[in-house]
Amino acid sequence: MITIADIVSNLNSSVLAGSDKLQRPVKGAYASDLLSDVMGKAREGELWITMQTHKNIIAVASLKDLSAILIVNGGKPDEDTLATAQSEGVVILGTEARSFSTCGRLYKLMEGDALV
Amino acid sequence: MKFEYLIEGGDFIRAGHASSDIKKILNQLNLDPAIVRRIAVSMYEAEVNVVAHAFRGVMKVNINPERILVLVEDEGPGIPDIAQAMQEGYSTASDKVREMGFGAGMGLSNMKKNTDILDIHSAINRGTVVKMTTFTKSGAS
Numbered sequence: 001m002i003t004i005a006d007i008v009s010n011l012n013s014s015v016l017a018g019s020d021k022l023q024r025p026v027k028g029a030y031a032s033d034l035l036s037d038v039m040g041k042a043r044e045g046e047l048w049i050t051m052q053t054h055k056n057i058i059a060v061a062s063l064k065d066l067s068a069i070l071i072v073n074g075g076k077p078d079e080d081t082l083a084t085a086q087s088e089g090v091v092i093l094g095t096e097a098r099s100f101s102t103c104g105r106l107y108k109l110m111e112g113d114a115l116v
Numbered sequence: 117m118k119f120e121y122l123i124e125g126g127d128f129i130r131a132g133h134a135s136s137d138i139k140k141i142l143n144q145l146n147l148d149p150a151i152v153r154r155i156a157v158s159m160y161e162a163e164v165n166v167v168a169h170a171f172r173g174v175m176k177v178n179i180n181p182e183r184i185l186v187l188v189e190d191e192g193p194g195i196p197d198i199a200q201a202m203q204e205g206y207s208t209a210s211d212k213v214r215e216m217g218f219g220a221g222m223g224l225s226n227m228k229k230n231t232d233i234l235d236i237h238s239a240i241n242r243g244t245v246v247k248m249t250t251f252t253k254s255g256a257s
């Protein structure tokens with residue numbers, strides 16, 4: 001199973017919070033910008049791909065035990081949000097790339113794992 | 117064990133605070149992580165609904181070995197038609213709230229799916245009471 005570190009090195013993304021937790025496994029991924037959709041459909045241990053940057057993404061990721069958040073389109077949460085992520089143990093990655101290409105590259109990277 | 121949290125309408129910065137706090141407490145009790153996650157999801161949705169749709173509210177959590185009881189009472193506009201509100205996709209969320217990624221109209225159905233017993237009462241122009249019961253052992257009911 002791939003880890004967050006594999007995603008950082010293969011997807012041209014940077015670590016915005018939680019740099020001490022990059023060995024965490026990534027079991028799959030879910031892409032959505034609607035918080036209650038993620039609450040309902042994302043699974044434990046998955047990576048969440050979104051363009052949302054406001055503070056509530058931390059609660060969603062931590063309540064659902066998601067592996068990490070990957071913010072696309074160069075979006076950056078504010079300092080307060082990043083500090084909260086760090087203290088709650090939530091990993092946030094960022095990429096300049098858009099959602100579609102990010103998902104495509106990630107899918108290729110994970111194809112060996114049982115994707116559902 | 118009993119816990120109580122105040123929830124302020126419109127305060128999206130703090131939304132989820134009560135749920136996160138309770139989740140930490142539940143994790144310390146060595147409950148099945150899957151059950152803790154279900155409770156976390158339903159609590160969060162109820163908490164955010166107060167923030168997004170009501171003026172203020174209080175969340176009371178009562179934990180005993182057999183079940184977790186979450187009671188969320190708010191002062192607010194109330195829900196005129198609960199059956200309609202329960203439908204996935206139905207939302208009266210404002211544009212501002214939708215921009216933040218809320219307003220998919222899935223919160224109530226997430227609560228339904230993630231609790232063993234969901235009970236909602238509402239009075240128009242007064243407020244809404246949401247009662248959620250989750251049993252600690254899957255299968256028990």
Ligand SMILES: Nc1ncnc2c1ncn2[C@@H]1O[C@H](COP(=O)(O)OP(=O)(O)OP(=O)(O)O)[C@@H](O)[C@H]1O
Nearest residue numbers: 036165169194201207208218219220221222223224
């Ligand atoms: N506590 C409440 N007070 C008043 N109205 C409510 C309350 N909770 C829910 N509603 C009404 O029920 C609708 C559906 O709620 P639901 O949680 O399913 O979706 P939402 O909050 O609009 O969006 P989402 O939860 O997907 O972000 C709301 O749009 C609102 O009209």
Ligand SMILES: [Mg+2]
Nearest residue numbers: 164165223224
């Ligand atoms: Mg809702």
